[in-house]
Amino acid sequence: MIGFITKKIFGSMNDRFLKSIDPYVQKINGLEGQTRELKDEEFPVRIREWRDQVAQGRDLDELLPEVFALVREAGRRTLNMRHFDMQLVGGVVLHRGRIAEMKTGEGKTLVATLPVVLNSLKGRGVHVITVNDYLARRDAEWMSAIYNFLGLTVGVILHGLSPEERRQAYGSDITYGTNNEFGFDYLRDNMAFSMAHVVQRDLHYAIVDEVDSILIDEARTPLIISGQAEKSTSMYGRINSIVPKLERDKDFSVDEKGKSVSLTEEGVTHAEQILGVENLYDPQNITFQHHILQALKAHSLFQNEVDYIVKEGEVVIVDEFTGRLMPGRRYSDGLHQALEAKEGVAVKAENQTLASITFQNYFRMYDKLAGMTGTADTEAVEFKQIYNLDVTVIPTHKPMVRKDFADIIYKTQREKFEAICKDIAELNRKGQPVLVGTVSIEKSELLSKMLKKSGVPHNVLNAKQHEREAEIVAEAGHKGKVTIATNMAGRGTDIKLGEGVTDLGGLHILGTERHESRRIDNQLRGRSGRQGDPGSSRFYLALDDDLMRLFGSDRIAGLMDRLGMQDGEAIENRMITKAIENAQKRVEAHNFEIRKTLLEYDDVMNQQRHVIYDQRRDLMTLDNLEEHALSFADDLLDETYAMLGGPKDKPDEEILNSVRTRLVEVLDLSRFEEFKQELPSREQAGEWVQAILDNLKGQAGDHYNEVLRFFMLEALDRNWKDHLLQMDHLREGIGLRGYGQKDPKQEYKREGFELFQDMLFRVKENTMRALTHLRIKQEVREEEFQHKEEPKNVQYSGAEKTAAGKQPVKREAPKVGRNDPCPCGSGKKYKKCCGAAG
Secondary structure, three states: OHHHHHHHHHOOHHHHHHHHHHHHHHHHHHOHHHHHOOOOOHHHHHHHHHHHHHHOOOOHHHHHHHHHHHHHHHHHHHHOOOOOHHHHHHHHHHHOOOEEEOOOOOOHHHHOHHHHHHHHOOOOOEEEEEOOHHHHHHHHHHHHHHHHHOOOOEEEEOOOOOHHHHHHHHOOOEEEEEHHHHHHHHHHHOOOOOHHHOOOOOOOEEEEEOHHHHHOHHHHOOEEEEEEOOOOOHHHHHHHHHHHHOOEOOOEEEEOOOOEEEEOHHHHHHHHHHHOOOOOOOHHHHHHHHHHHHHHHHHHOOOEOOOEEEEOOEEEEEOOOOOOEOOOOOOOOOHHHHHHHHHOOOOOOOEEEEEEEOHHHHHOOOOEEEEEEOOOHHHHHHHHHHHOOOEEEOOOOOOOOOEEOOOEEEOOHHHHHHHHHHHHHHHHHHOOOEEEEEOOHHHHHHHHHHHHHHOOOOEEEOHHHHHHHHHHHHOOOOOOOEEEEEOOOOOOOOOOOOOOOHHHOOEEEEEOOOOOOHHHHHHHHOOOOHHHOOEEEEEEEEOOOHHHHHOOOHHHHHHHHHOOOOOOOOEEOHHHHHHHHHHHHHHHHHHHHHHHHHHHHHHHHHHHHHHHHHHHHHHHHOOOOHHHHHHHHHHHHHHHHHHHOOOOOOOOHHHHHHHHHHHHHHHOHHHOHHHHHOOOOHHHHHHHHHHHHHHHHHHHHHHHHHHHHHHHHHHHHHHHHHHHHHHHHHHHHHHHHHHHOOOHHHHHHHHHHHHHHHHHHHHHHHHHHHHHHOOOOOOOOHHHHOOOOOOOOOOOOOOOOOOOOOOOOOOOOOOOOOOOEOOOOOOOEHHHOHHHHO
């Protein structure tokens, strides 16, 4: 009650924030007159002056009114588009690192130019992220008129660009591209073998267009770069052939809500009989169990024309949120292979993860992040918790006059679609354009067939027609047009009303089903009523729709029966619409938990990822890697000699042999004659390793640092790849720890940390084994130690490389051992004193 009264007196938090922006808008408007007097050639001069001032410490907020006024005038002169006041408000919101919710047609693309130019003054690059290549290219070309007029450079990252073209695009003041391209470039940069192959700059400031689609919908799927694992694909065909022999609800159960499948006890026995194994849960048969579950999931939960399509002999994923095809993306963990076996196409080998990151962790690395969309407020809690982003709802430039009618509910989908066809035909006769939203390709094609029978001309826009997307959407508001769109295909392209459509009531939105997320429904509705246009919307539901069937249709069905409704009759009731909205809220909360859990697990990997990527960056940039190699050797020697125990302990022969074997295998100390006579002291062993590296340095000459860099990076990458595979396996089985009253997440953190420590030690071991056994005999080019791309199945153990056979470098002063007292008299060991400085 108190909150309600406070809101009435002082306004909501959103209102108060918008009010705080008013002074900026007034200042910008006050500068319009003098900005109009500037000559064209003065615009880039102003930008250069402000960039110099920012470099000297001037705050961007101080410059905001002047910069925004300049950008507004540049837009007027180049595109004949003048930012209106609400667009200025949106620009301030984006500059503050918040999400601007602006309705469709309010000009978000133009709004972004304001904070983009202001933040480009830092000289560190600004990224504008879009949902597809078409929008990235279109927005970059369209808005470059403003940027180029101001003397700023624009780049665009598209699929298929060469590394050099990518580097040039990232080097621009402003870079447009898709979330996938930015994320994969980050991963590829951290697989490079030299800084010459790194394309991205710092992650300074990003504006994410359609931020809900990218940061919420796509956040459930991590970005993964993988290579083929050496496994046979014959298993998938064999398992696929036994799935039809297993009976649903008897041999296995399906949880459609949780998208999971499990074998019953009877099913386990049946599967064992078919496969001819005694125990399906025996460690040697665990692969059978995994593949059976994936095959059952492929047959029971994934549908052709809904979750994927078969195109040119390949299974291509359909994005469940946008309805677009996702070529090149594959389901992980053998599921994609199970789908290929199900559809009878060639089964490709399973992949092994080489690098991965979630969108959550990628975008959280930016110093400042902002976003814009027409639908964000329903997910405000998630944006705040995961990304620390606040949502600001910006009023429309003109009042919204669209009429949103209550949902109509039918008993069956058959009745529902018959009613939809009848209503579409009626609207079409009247000439009013209709945009029909479906949740799958299958439903859109079913409706298309029904409309053809009724003689209603129409366009179908789904993953199969994505090439004509912009063209179809642009015409959707013309008189007599009927457009069927799967989910929100066509986002980013305005639907402008054709001549005479306003008098007919504007664009009518017809939803054939409620989506799991209210936000997706709001996106569909938002296609109508842009910038004060008239329009209307209505959703049609049936009790056997997926959402209704899975989330509480029983009460509604009972109500319809009590009302004595006959077949073909519909019910329209605001209370039922509210009940459906509550069901959607439960689904949204469930999906939020899934994304949150994914992030919590990836946070463990993210800490490890940062350690590895920081080490790689050091290895690629440091000019003197010898200290790294010597510190590796020190750690290995400390660990090896610790096996002998304390000074008073007398190790037995077995321990001594273990120490000797380790010193030979890892550090090649058997090359010294004294080693064959007696075990050297810890200090002596350290000096011998130093001598080995000195000898290698003499052989490699000027290429010594590149030799060290090559083998250190190779060992790091090989062990990191193996570690990722181990972490994948750990994650698969960690959920079972809950049965032992242990928290799976805590167990994953603990065991993951132990595996990571082991991995870091193996990196040191592998590096020193390679370096101490290396013999360089002939002259070789430096390029032999610089990869042009990430290594593929390269082995260096016992390798003989070649380089100039030069004499070892001679010292003028006596040599000081790394563990000797420092000559400076500090009392510290040399390696911890002056040696460390070296």
